[in-house]
Amino acid sequence: MAKLKVGIIGTGNISGIYFNNGKRFESMEVVACADLDVERAKAVGQQYGVRGGSVDELLADPDIQMVINLTIPQAHAPVALQALEAGKHVYTEKPLAATREEGLRVLEAARSKGLRVGGAPDTFLGGGIQTCIKLIEDGEIGTPIGATAFMMGSGPEAWHPNPDFFYQPGGGPLFDMGPYYLTALIALLGPIARVTGSAKISFPERVATSEKLYGKKIKVETPTHIGGLLDFASGPMATLLTSFDINGGSVLPRIELYGSKGTLLVPDPNTFDGPVKLKRAGEQEWSEIPLTHGKSENARGIGAADMAQAIATGREHRASGDLAYHVLDAMFGILDSSANHAHYAMQSTCRKPAPFPTGLADAELDR
Numbered sequence: 316m317a318k319l320k321v322g323i324i325g326t327g328n329i330s331g332i333y334f335n336n337g338k339r340f341e342s343m344e345v346v347a348c349a350d351l352d353v354e355r356a357k358a359v360g361q362q363y364g365v366r367g368g369s370v371d372e373l374l375a376d377p378d379i380q381m382v383i384n385l386t387i388p389q390a391h392a393p394v395a396l397q398a399l400e401a402g403k404h405v406y407t408e409k410p411l412a413a414t415r416e417e418g419l420r421v422l423e424a425a426r427s428k429g430l431r432v433g434g435a436p437d438t439f440l441g442g443g444i445q446t447c448i449k450l451i452e453d454g455e456i457g458t459p460i461g462a463t464a465f466m467m468g469s470g471p472e473a474w475h476p477n478p479d480f481f482y483q484p485g486g487g488p489l490f491d492m493g494p495y496y497l498t499a500l501i502a503l504l505g506p507i508a509r510v511t512g513s514a515k516i517s518f519p520e521r522v523a524t525s526e527k528l529y530g531k532k533i534k535v536e537t538p539t540h541i542g543g544l545l546d547f548a549s550g551p552m553a554t555l556l557t558s559f560d561i562n563g564g565s566v567l568p569r570i571e572l573y574g575s576k577g578t579l580l581v582p583d584p585n586t587f588d589g590p591v592k593l594k595r596a597g598e599q600e601w602s603e604i605p606l607t608h609g610k611s612e613n614a615r616g617i618g619a620a621d622m623a624q625a626i627a628t629g630r631e632h633r634a635s636g637d638l639a640y641h642v643l644d645a646m647f648g649i650l651d652s653s654a655n656h657a658h659y660a661m662q663s664t665c666r667k668p669a670p671f672p673t674g675l676a677d678a679e680l681d682r
């Protein structure tokens with residue numbers, strides 16, 4: 316199979332792992348990169364042995380069939396639309412867009428041009444969550460009843476060199492970390508039918524304590540402590556709590572999934588790894604379940620590689636634009652519900668992504 320030729324737009328912090336994993340999978344090959352900061356793109360390109368240059372140059376290159384969009388969230392939709400306009404498939408880091416309207420515009424532009432859209436996170440394609448999906452499908456916990464998901468933290472201003480954007484609309488723990496939790500829950504339980512939320516700003520001003528900006532005051536413009544209830548179309552309901560306001564620590568698990576016959580401890584959805592633990596009704600102890608699937612180290616980019624493979628073979632890709640949009644709709648839905656004092660009936664849906672088969676080699680994405 317010929318490798319799909321890929322250009323990366325946005326050569327910041329996260330780009331390194333995409334360049335590295337671009338060499339790992341057999342379906343795609345990163346051949347160029349671009350950034351608003353052309354000098355940075357050139358330097359990063361040189362580091363990884365690909366052409367670096369401007370966005371216009373990259374989009375004008377007829378050899379490039381797909382763009383991996385690693386720009387900042389506000390630029391995700393504009394860059395995706397530019398790429399689609401230039402006839403390229405596009406895979407975007409999370410979140411798909413800064414607003415629902417922009418997200419829908421991206422999906423519609425792709426549909427009208429017969430191109431594909433995909434989006435991060437792709438951690439649900441790692442060995443940890445794929446093992447959980449198999450356990451559910453094998454009936455190990457019986458009928459799923461509910462789930463809890465917790466992302467409890469004290470906020471990024473203690474370590475991030477430029478934390479302001481985390482406290483602007485489109486930031487906060489829900490939009491920054493929520494995509495990992497929501498995408499994992501949808502991969503495990505299918506699409507969401509309704510969400511309910513309650514959200515607040517606990518501290519209207521924060522103070523950076525990271526070295527570079529020590530003492531800088533940050534105005535908080537978006538909720539930082541958000542509770543959500545998710546009613547899944549297939550029946551189960553989940554409680555999601557995301558917070559940047561936890562200053563004394565927390566011992567809550569990441570994700571627990573409750574079924575009629577047992578409980579599953581799902582690993583941190585911001586990783587590709589385990590551990591996966593299971594306790595069936597009547598058992599005294601938790602059993603750690605050996606992972607049934609590989610790709611449990613940092614496989615970031617696997618969603619884009621799976622999309623490249625799907626383009627070549629004509630099947631659906633797993634980290635789809637519809638899934639990324641459904642997650643975006645759920646996050647805004649939680650905030651809308653809180654503001655409007657009402658449930659939010661989801662206006663979008665998606666297919667539950669197909670699980671990977673077992674027994675694939677590391678570079679393989681299909682049997």
Ligand SMILES: NC(=O)c1ccc[n+]([C@@H]2O[C@H](COP(=O)([O-])OP(=O)(O)OC[C@H]3O[C@@H](n4cnc5c(N)ncnc54)[C@H](O)[C@@H]3O)[C@@H](O)[C@H]2O)c1
Nearest residue numbers: 325326327328329330350351352385386387388390408409
């Ligand atoms: N850094 C992480 O650990 C991490 C982890 C997971 C996901 N992400 C996601 O990856 C994306 C990028 O994050 P990052 O940490 O690499 O950010 P970053 O700020 O380090 O890099 C973003 C790059 O995009 C470029 N850029 C911005 N607008 C552009 C435009 N219109 N056209 C071309 N280039 C543009 C910037 O110049 C910069 O080089 C974000 O969506 C983030 O949510 C980051």
